[in-house]
Amino acid sequence: MDKKKKLEQRLRDKARLVLKVNYFTSIFTLFFAALCFFVLDIKQVIPYVFLGFGILNLVNTLLYKYHKNLTLTYNIVSIMTLAGAIIITLYSGGINSPFIFVLALIVVAGYVTTKAYGSLYLNLNLLIIVLIYSQSIADFSFVTNVVPEQSRNLFALLSILFSVYLLGGVFGKNLLNSHHNLYKTKDELEAKITEKETLLKEVHHRVKNNLQTVSSLLSLQSRNNDDKKVKELLKSSQNRVISMAMVHEMLYMREDIGKIEYKSYVQELAEYLIRSIKGTSSNITLDIDIPDLKLNIDTAIPLGLLINEAVTNALKYGIVDDSKGEIFIKLRKDDKGEYILNIGDDGIGFAEEVTHKTTKSLGLKLIHNLARQLRGSIIRDLSKKGTHYIVKFREISDQIPSMA
CATH class of the missing domain: 3.30.565.10 (Histidine kinase-like ATPase, C-terminal domain)
Known part of the structure; x- marks a missing residue:
């Protein structure tokens, strides 16, 4: 798998995860809006935020099929989620609202998309949580908890279930699948690299053998020739062939088949030339x-x-x-x-x-x-x-x- 295909695969994995989360959250928030109206008896702000988010996010997700810009789709849903989560948190108990955990999901989604977005939303959400806490402990509060007393436990249950399921059932499951696919691809690449290195070593080994064969032929030709000048020319050619064969031999013998340790090569080459031209002593x-x-x-x-x-x-x-x-x-x-x-x-x-x-x-x-x-x-x-x-x-x- 080449670099372009790997990038395309990563984009498809990210798109699949973001779109799946978007569809799930849209359907769940529409369902949550209905529960607020008809079961939890919440009539102010919160159900309208759920309803608006659900509809707008469905539209945002469907538009991705036309513009194919995952970053745009992600940022729109993140901004809407951030705004909606802040409003619902403020109107359902502030820092004590169970819905505040939804802010953590925005950070997780950010890191799934890119490290930069994850860091941005992490710092932004930390600041928002501190501000929500500051508003909660202030002497005055510009918002009130609109969740009826008798519905607060059920609202808390549904909020926590929503956060846990989205984080574990959607994000966790898909990230685990992506993790497994990544390691599967890594193992396949490592196997191919090992195979190529083995083949390349074999190529170096065969080249070295062929060069040694040429050297032997030159040596044989030299011994069968009585002309001193011709013998010297053949010997010089033989030494040039040997110097090339040594490179391929070192590449074959060592782990790093891309480079050779040049000091040991020069040492062996120089010592060989001295023996070849001047003799052993x-x-x-x-x-x-x-x-x-x-x-x-x-x-x-x-x-x-x-x-x-x-x-x-x-x-x-x-x-x-x-x-x-x-x-x-x-x-x-x-x-x-x-x-x-x-x-x-x-x-x-x-x-x-x-x-x-x-x-x-x-x-x-x-x-x-x-x-x-x-x-x-x-x-x-x-x-x-x-x-x-x-x-x-x-x-x-x-x-x-x-x-x-």
């Missing part, structure tokens, strides 16, 4: 400074490929042969939400005149193209020994554009 030191950052797949893969190229170039051309060297990788996020990657080595470096535009090196071109794919910027830091880059970018969540 080398003089390379890793200095990785990455906080607990999580990146989505759209950002993680191109950034991982960029790090792969920078580290590969450092191991192949910066720190030559068995020389001792250090590789620096630092990633942080600034106050503006921009990521800053500092990556480099303390090797021999290369001439300042050599750029991605003038060189024939695929690795150097890829580093700049991947920075552009991240929709960021890249500059070379010439103040330090070796080769160092500063890459600035923001996390992307939409479709990654193809490299130009």
Whole structure:
């Protein structure tokens, strides 16, 4: 169920509850008006208020079928109920009137509609009750109890029955049904989400397996080729495939399938590249400074490929042969939400005149193209020994554009 359908369902539930309450209260108040006239012997004010409310509320409820504005229907009935309840309360004993509990129903109806209306009518009714109490204890009173002495107990009984039935039998019953429907929908959504997460994990697992198959084929092709340059190209391609496979493997292995913990990914990738290029025993030191950052797949893969190229170039051309060297990788996020990657080595470096535009090196071109794919910027830091880059970018969540 999409968002639009859920909103429509909520509106239908609210409309059904408000209309049901309106019909019930209209019929009950008309019946109450008849009882006041013919049974309770109340001839002033109260029966006319019941009669007027019943008729006007029926008209208000029937008009909803034409304008379909639930807020308008609710506010009209709330204002009429508030005015009618105040008048009947004042003319049936003031603060001691049992009909005063009807004011609480207006608050409940308000919260059923929206939290804002509920808060509004709660505060308004609290003020009205205090004013009714103040009028009751004053030395003078501008209204009198029009309910005959012999009918007051029966009037109280009918008022309480009306309040209790409306609150429990109508509001309570319908709210319980809505509550059950809400949890039923929630359980269905959770089941669908779990199913999708399982399928997505399986997709990541299969992608990882396919990439490893490609890596194995490249490795096999490399072993069957005697050309050193071709072997290096195949090995570089294999490492690029492995860097992508690692992302999918981490997404498959972890609970959060939307983002990966980037520090552990960079650590594993850098250690793999050192073993792949320099062997199991080398003089390379890793200095990785990455906080607990999580990146989505759209950002993680191109950034991982960029790090792969920078580290590969450092191991192949910066720190030559068995020389001792250090590789620096630092990633942080600034106050503006921009990521800053500092990556480099303390090797021999290369001439300042050599750029991605003038060189024939695929690795150097890829580093700049991947920075552009991240929709960021890249500059070379010439103040330090070796080769160092500063890459600035923001996390992307939409479709990654193809490299130009």
